[in-house]
Amino acid sequence: MPVSSDVDAGESRSESDEGSPASDGDRLPVNELFESLQGEGRLAGVPSVFVRTSGCNLRCWFCDSYHTSWEPTHATMRVEEILAEIESHDADHVVVTGGEPLLHDPVVSLLDELDARGYHTTVETNGTIYRDAPIDLASVSPKLASSTPTPERDPTPEDGPTDAGEWAERHEDRRIDLDALAALVEDYDFQLKFVVSERDDVEEVTDLLARIRDAAAVPVRDTDVLLMPEGATADRIEETRPVTAELAREYGFRYTPRLHVNLWNDAPET
Ligand SMILES: C[S@@+](CC[C@H](N)C(=O)[O-])C[C@H]1O[C@@H](n2cnc3c(N)ncnc32)[C@H](O)[C@@H]1O
Ligand SMILES: Nc1nc2[nH]cc(C(=O)O)c2c(=O)[nH]1
Ligand code: SF4
Ligand SMILES: [Mg+2]
Structure with a gap:
């Protein structure tokens, strides 16, 4: 279900300095909640319920979830309401x-609560934040330099409320946190999922992988590393898929x- 006006937006909601909607008590900012097939990673094809929270500390120019990052929605749901909705699937x-x-x-x-109910949980994260929680698969997608917004790669409307220029430096400063990455791979079953736009991206993947291997006390195998074509449309994936596969x-x-x-061109709720 799309989460909008039918959900209490929370009276004491406030904005964090990142322009992200702040979570509040037992409420989470939720942009959408739906059932689909896991489309990415080693569980691709598995029927799954998706809970998409709103708010991000990064601003990838290609973000396929614009209304959680560049222009975040603010509706919130209680954890109990989220669980009831999940259990209806x-x-x-x-x-x-x-x-x-x-x-x-x-x-x-x-x-x-999901763990107590026996669900398998995957958390899709950009790898800049560590939390101690029952996560069955940490699906970590560290962001490469090619994700940083530039004047040429600016997804915001001209004269819109959000300024990509303001975010370029913040994104660049925040996008890699080696301590958080090492803790995530040490504590959880994980996959490292890199978005590939062009051939040059791979050098940064191998450099970062060497740094993670140095920092982490567990092995990181080549098969824990996934390359994913950049693209929020089937047409764009056609362009990035060959080099990613090569x-x-x-x-x-x-x-x-x-x-x-x-399958669905990344339509909402898919
Ligand atoms: C929208 S993000 C949300 C989770 C977290 N913020 C992150 O980036 O990992 C979910 C996944 O989509 C990927 N993604 C976002 N936009 C993409 C695009 N245009 N092409 C390919 N992957 C994309 C991210 O790298 C991540 O693996
Ligand atoms: N079907 C489907 N699979 C996905 N796997 C990761 C997704 C995400 O946006 O994190 C995603 C998504 O948005 N849809
Ligand atoms: S890290 Fe990047 S891809 Fe993930 S939600 Fe934030 S802006 Fe979008
Ligand atoms: Mg997605």
């Missing part, structure tokens, strides 16, 4: 995504499709 896998879901304190209560073969990494983009 048949799936036993839940994907908590965003925006950046680990920004919000109440996400831990949500994950605790790089996966050359370097021994995994390729992951974006099934939902090919």
Whole structure:
């Protein structure tokens, strides 16, 4: 279901300095909640309920969830309401995504409650924040330099309320946190999922991988590394898929499709 005016937006809601809606008590900012097939990563194809939180500490120019990052929605739901909505679906896998879901304190209560009910939980995160929570699969997508907004890659409307220029430096400063990445791979079953726009991206993937391997006390195998074509439309994926697949073969990494983009062109609630 789309989460909009039918949900109490929360009276004491406030904006954080990141322009993200702040979570409040046991309420989470939720942009949408729906059942679909997991489209990405090693669980691709598995029927799953998606909880998409709103608000992000980064601003990727290509973000396919514009209304959780560049222009976040503000409706909130109580953890109990989220659980009831999840339980109304048949799936036993839940994907908590965003925006950046680990920004919000109440996400831990949500994950605790899902764990108590026997759900398999995947958390889709940009890897800049660590939280201690029952996460079955940490799906970590560290952001490469090619994600940083520039005047040429500015998704905001001209004269709109959000200024991509303001975000370029903040995004660049925040996008890699080695301590958070090492803690995520040490504590959870994980996949490292890199968005590939062009061939040059792979150098940064191998550099960052070496740094994560240095910092983490657990092995990171090449097959824990997934390359995913950048694209929020089937047409764009057509352009980025060949180089992404070639790089996966050359370097021994995994390729992951974006099934939902090919099937539904990343329409809302898919
Ligand atoms: C919208 S993000 C939300 C979770 C978290 N903020 C993150 O970036 O990992 C969900 C996934 O979509 C990926 N993604 C976002 N926009 C994309 C695009 N245009 N092409 C390919 N992947 C994209 C992210 O890298 C991440 O793996
Ligand atoms: N079907 C589908 N699979 C997904 N896997 C990760 C997604 C995300 O936005 O985090 C996503 C999504 O938005 N839709
Ligand atoms: S980190 Fe994730 S949600 Fe945030 S802007 Fe990038 S892709 Fe979008
Ligand atoms: Mg998505």
